[in-house]
Amino acid sequence: MVMTIAGSDSSAGAGIQADLKTFSAMGVYGTTIITTLTAQNTRTISDILVVPSKFFRNQLVTTLEDIKPDVIKIGVLYSKSIISIVKNILKNFKNPIVVDPVLHSGTGIKLLDDDSFEQFKREIIPLSYVITPNLKEAEFLSKFRISNWHDMTRAASEIFKLGASNIIIKGGHDPTQETNVMDVLFRDKNIEPQKIVHERLKISETHGTGCNFSAAIASFLAKGYNISESFRLANSYVYETLKNSNKIGNGVLVSNPLYLMYDNSEKFKVLVELQNSVSILERMTNFFKLIPETKTNFVYSVEKPQNFDDIAGVLGRITNLGINIRTPNVIQFGTSLHVSNALLAATKFNSLLRSAINIRNNPGIIKICENNFRCSSYSRSKETGEIKNIEGSSIKWGIGEAFKQEPHAELVYHEGDFGKEPMVIVFGRNPKEVLEKIRIILQDYVNN
Numbered sequence: 001m002v003m004t005i006a007g008s009d010s011s012a013g014a015g016i017q018a019d020l021k022t023f024s025a026m027g028v029y030g031t032t033i034i035t036t037l038t039a040q041n042t043r044t045i046s047d048i049l050v051v052p053s054k055f056f057r058n059q060l061v062t063t064l065e066d067i068k069p070d071v072i073k074i075g076v077l078y079s080k081s082i083i084s085i086v087k088n089i090l091k092n093f094k095n096p097i098v099v100d101p102v103l104h105s106g107t108g109i110k111l112l113d114d115d116s117f118e119q120f121k122r123e124i125i126p127l128s129y130v131i132t133p134n135l136k137e138a139e140f141l142s143k144f145r146i147s148n149w150h151d152m153t154r155a156a157s158e159i160f161k162l163g164a165s166n167i168i169i170k171g172g173h174d175p176t177q178e179t180n181v182m183d184v185l186f187r188d189k190n191i192e193p194q195k196i197v198h199e200r201l202k203i204s205e206t207h208g209t210g211c212n213f214s215a216a217i218a219s220f221l222a223k224g225y226n227i228s229e230s231f232r233l234a235n236s237y238v239y240e241t242l243k244n245s246n247k248i249g250n251g252v253l254v255s256n257p258l259y260l261m262y263d264n265s266e267k268f269k270v271l272v273e274l275q276n277s278v279s280i281l282e283r284m285t286n287f288f289k290l291i292p293e294t295k296t297n298f299v300y301s302v303e304k305p306q307n308f309d310d311i312a313g314v315l316g317r318i319t320n321l322g323i324n325i326r327t328p329n330v331i332q333f334g335t336s337l338h339v340s341n342a343l344l345a346a347t348k349f350n351s352l353l354r355s356a357i358n359i360r361n362n363p364g365i366i367k368i369c370e371n372n373f374r375c376s377s378y379s380r381s382k383e384t385g386e387i388k389n390i391e392g393s394s395i396k397w398g399i400g401e402a403f404k405q406e407p408h409a410e411l412v413y414h415e416g417d418f419g420k421e422p423m424v425i426v427f428g429r430n431p432k433e434v435l436e437k438i439r440i441i442l443q444d445y446v447n448n
């Protein structure tokens with residue numbers, strides 16, 4: 001259980017909204033105590049309303065009375081009266097408090113009143129188990145300009161003097177570091193600082209990552225990880241949220257704390273569904289008769305696949321044993337090249353197609369296919385030498401040609417070329433739909 005005491009961001013990229021998304025993605029329950037309401041979009045904050053003190057206090061007291069957090073995260077506090085209330089109520093709180101010392105928004109608007117700053121340092125920092133300033137905030141808190149490692153350690157020692165137990169200085173905004181980003185956890189003097197260096201992502205300015213980071217630290221601490229592990233885990237989590245930022249307005253990008261949760265759950269569903277369908281295929285009598293010499297693969301992709309890694313297939317392909325088939329039944333992302341390539345090309349024309357299998361091409365099979373499904377085809381002899389010479393580009397080109405002729409195709413075939421086996425590729429929205437088509441083809445094929 002985690003509590004956040006922070007400001008609301010109407011654009012939902014930072015503040016309370018980012019915190020709650022992060023807690024939820026981490027699987028921890030979050031409660032939300034709102035200090036301020038901001039009217040903002042991805043370009044600016046146009047207005048700030050500070051929640052009246054009495055009401056703010058009631059939120060905190062009422063929630064704490066009943067719901068006991070393992071960790072509390074503090075973000076924007078804004079005013080002196082809110083700072084006093086937080087200090088008075090939390091001064092005897094025994095569990096870890098994570099303080100994200102938010103002073104300004106990315107657009108430069110103040111998120112801590114000028115005359116609240118000294119009080120914030122005096123009353124809030126000593127409450128913190130860990131404080132997570134970026135370079136600018138570390139400079140403000142320590143009154144040191146930071147331009148190298150030595151300055152950073154001096155700034156950290158000044159912040160220790162203010163009463164923090166652990167300090168994480170985030171280096172993401174360091175303009176002198178063009179290729180790398182370094183975050184550092186400073187602990188007791190006797191413990192070597194823990195540095196984490198990442199390659200700098202080539203994306204423009206992003207909103208919300210500071211909140212995602214401190215909320216992730218709070219979540220990992222609440223799960224029982226120590227500060228060093230929580231730092232490492234939160235760091236790689238934020239790297240993913242940043243890498244998958246979205247453009248939701250016309251200004252800065254917004255980081256995506258839910259990305260990994262959705263991605264992992266979608267990938268898990270894809271693996272399970274494909275695995276089940278491969279098992280069904282294994283038991284399908286006579287399927288071996290449809291396997292081409294170059295073997296078969298059966299693939300299934302996440303929604304809107306970008307590359308091979310978004311498409312699961314059968315490791316080592318499915319083999320014809322003459323009386324049945326053999327499949328290693330190991331399903332992995334990124335294992336099939338040919339059938340995945342065909343699917344990637346097909347989704348450009350019909351984004352609902354997410355599964356595919358390749359089978360033999362002979363006149364009997366083609367006749368059955370033409371009778372039962374919307375088919376299209378291409379001739380490999382029409383492709384130019386330029387395309388032939390680039391590995392994988394023949395399939396992409398051919399599938400493109402076939403879908404240009406018949407945008408609703410469910411099945412595409414080609415007659416092969418010198419050294420290239422003729423092939424049929426059966427598409428479907430999911431593996432079950434593909435299996436159904438295989439069943440229909442097989443029924444006719446075996447009966448005739």
Ligand code: PXL
Binds near residue numbers: 007038211
């Ligand atoms: O990213 C810092 C931050 C925190 N909380 C709120 C904010 C911002 C930045 O704009 O608006 C409410």
